[in-house]
Amino acid sequence: MLNPILKTALKRRMKDIEVFMTEPHKVQEKIFQQLISKGADTEWGKKYNYKAHKNYSSFASSVPVSPYESLVPYIDRMMRGEPNILWPGKINWFSKSSGTTNAKSKFIPVSTESLKNCHYKGGKDLLALYFTAFPESKLFTGKGLGMGGTYYNNPAWENSYYGDISAVIMANLPVWAQYARTPDLKTALMDEWQAKIEKIAHLTIKQNVTNIAGVPTWTIVLLERILQLTGKKNLLEVWPNFETFYHGAVSFIPYRELFRKFFPDNRILYIETYNASEGFFGMQDRLRADDMLLMLDHGIFYEFIPAEEADSENPRIITLDQVELNNNYALVISTNGGLWRYKIGDTVKFTSLSPYRIKVSGRTKHFINAFGEELIIENAEIAISKASEKTGAVINEFTAAPIYLDHKGKGGHEWVIEFAKSPSNITRFTETLDEVLKQVNSDYEAKRHRDIALQMPVIHAAPQGTFYNWMKKRGKLGGQNKVPRLSNTREYIDDILKDLNQK
8 A cells, every 4th residue: 555655655756856957057056045044043154144145156255165173163062952053943963973084973963954855855756766767666565674873862962862874864754654664763773783683684584675775884794694594595585575775875886796696686776875974965866877866956055176176275166067077076065954065075076967967986085195196986996896807706895005115115005805705816806906996097007007106906805704893893883884995094904904913
């Protein structure tokens, strides 16, 4: 009964999606005016005289671009219950993220408007696009499996909470959405990750699961446990009506082959989403493509900084109508959660300008550039994927860092890779990785020329469970926690290698 009702309701949203696909700049201007109006009487809005800004040019010339550190004093006050600081009224929810800032954790305000008109709207849009493409889908004849993070009472103000964005969303879902998902809310939000995996595995074995939404890393742990418990060869023997996996937070490229083994049917769909603590920015609308539709009416106004200027004191900042194809841009957002010209830390590149579609190309602080090679996550993931394809390998996780130049020899890159299936030839894997990096990154190629600056990559094959145990040791299991794929320092890789050497 639920399936036809929800399918009909969700399809109505397609008209609005089509509007911002065909009239993107008009929609973004409307969002900009709405945000300025809402923020005018806040402390931030008064400080920067929002009532005087009638257009973007005036706004941009007066309001600074802000990293998280600049907003911390305001957010701290919001977490103590002070109203009208960055957004009207009091904020009761904060999304906690490890991020890549100098702070140990980021606390992103989640207003009622951002929950309803951004995160929830994003979820509905995802389903609307899905049912439009697949009208015969029986997604809602079964359950959607979602592994939420955890949320806690905020000790600074008893009427507020903080936690992973997945937990914030789950805790506030409408009744129909709660009915359509599994496990029960209490189990989904358990704070002991290993116990949660175990309980979810036992619960969902008996249910008709048709879809999963989650981070690939932690979903793999659950799926492997289910196979252990059932003794089945793959997950379709457990859930024969399974249709799709909605994934996000990290690139799916290194995980694709592993999921094909879990679900050995070409009809299973893998749909990428870009739902961060700060907002629901994008989703895969062409289900066989690898880019995402930029969502332009979720209460977010977008600006962009060319990636090469991301760390400049006075970078060039452009709006949506000025972006170009295949250039990397640092994302700057103003949102209905009270973030104003906020540098999120992600870089994106546009694959289409009509409509606007993007790929997440990396992080402004997750990269390796010890020798001017400017290696970004997208480069690494393409190379890992090609090397795996050539050698029959399947990857669980990886991280890489520089080998710094010293008196003993040349510099280079050192990789720790956890294989679910080892490559047929580790030397060929390494050579392919190196060759593809040269193909996709001219700076890397130049530094590798005749081994002048960079030597061949050094790869350590790590036993299964290495990254899970390392994340557990750091208290970073589950939720929005992600293995840092690239780092310009040796902080992470040295810690992992130390653990491996001790064993």
